[in-house]
Amino acid sequence: MASENREDYLINILRLTEGKSTVRTSELATYMNVAPASVTEMLRVLADAGYVNYVKYRGVSLTPAGLEYARNIRRKHHVLERFLVDVLGIPHEEAHRQACQMEHAISDESINKICRMIGTKVDHDCTTCDNPCGNITRIDNTAASMRAGEIGRISHLKGQDGTVVKKLISLGFVPGQEIALDSVDGDMLVFSSEGNVIAVDRKLASVICVDVA
Numbered sequence: 001m002a003s004e005n006r007e008d009y010l011i012n013i014l015r016l017t018e019g020k021s022t023v024r025t026s027e028l029a030t031y032m033n034v035a036p037a038s039v040t041e042m043l044r045v046l047a048d049a050g051y052v053n054y055v056k057y058r059g060v061s062l063t064p065a066g067l068e069y070a071r072n073i074r075r076k077h078h079v080l081e082r083f084l085v086d087v088l089g090i091p092h093e094e095a096h097r098q099a100c101q102m103e104h105a106i107s108d109e110s111i112n113k114i115c116r117m118i119g120t121k122v123d124h125d126c127t128t129c130d131n132p133c134g135n136i137t138r139i140d141n142t143a144a145s146m147r148a149g150e151i152g153r154i155s156h157l158k159g160q161d162g163t164v165v166k167k168l169i170s171l172g173f174v175p176g177q178e179i180a181l182d183s184v185d186g187d188m189l190v191f192s193s194e195g196n197v198i199a200v201d202r203k204l205a206s207v208i209c210v211d212v213a
Contacts, residue, residue: 086162116156144205152210
């Protein structure tokens with residue numbers, strides 16, 4: 001489904017029903033600020049595509065396929081919105097507007113990489129993820145637990161503080177990057193990556209989740 005308009009309908013039906021109930025056409029029209037006749041026309045298109053169950057005068061609900069599709073779009077929106085607010089410092093209202101535009105174009109692969117970079121909190125929309133974090137690394141396998149001489153690949157950053165995430169990214173700790181722990185000096189850990197030497201304390205290193213070779 002390439003139409004942004006169709007995806008907007010699906011995600012808004014999800015927001016109004018959470019995939020558990022039916023919403024009336026008039027309520028959806030009011031929520032989206034769209035003429036009821038336009039809503040009816042789009043719901044027929046979505047029903048033909050297998051994404052909604054629509055019965056005239058009774059309302060509309062998401063099919064299993066529509067629920068999965070809508071949840072994936074909403075997951076993208078949440079990840080983008082948090083990245084814009086926490087990492088780029090964009091005001092929430094503007095971040096929401098931009099995320100609404102970007103969620104339709106960004107690929108699953110790209111959203112997964114951003115998700116791991118900022119450590120987005122897992123929720124039930126993550127069931128639509130085609131490469132979930134739990135299949136990549138254990139949450140306790142971090143750079144802080146590496147031993148001198150070990151090599152690992154960064155899977156994601158689990159910090160909930162945008163300032164910490166931005167600092168680590170600026171230092172070169174980016175998901176997908178290979179790092180080696182060269183030495184430990186008290187609370188400081190010295191890593192190397194692509195010819196660069198980077199020293200961070202153990203607290204910062206505990207935010208960097210890795211797959212160790």
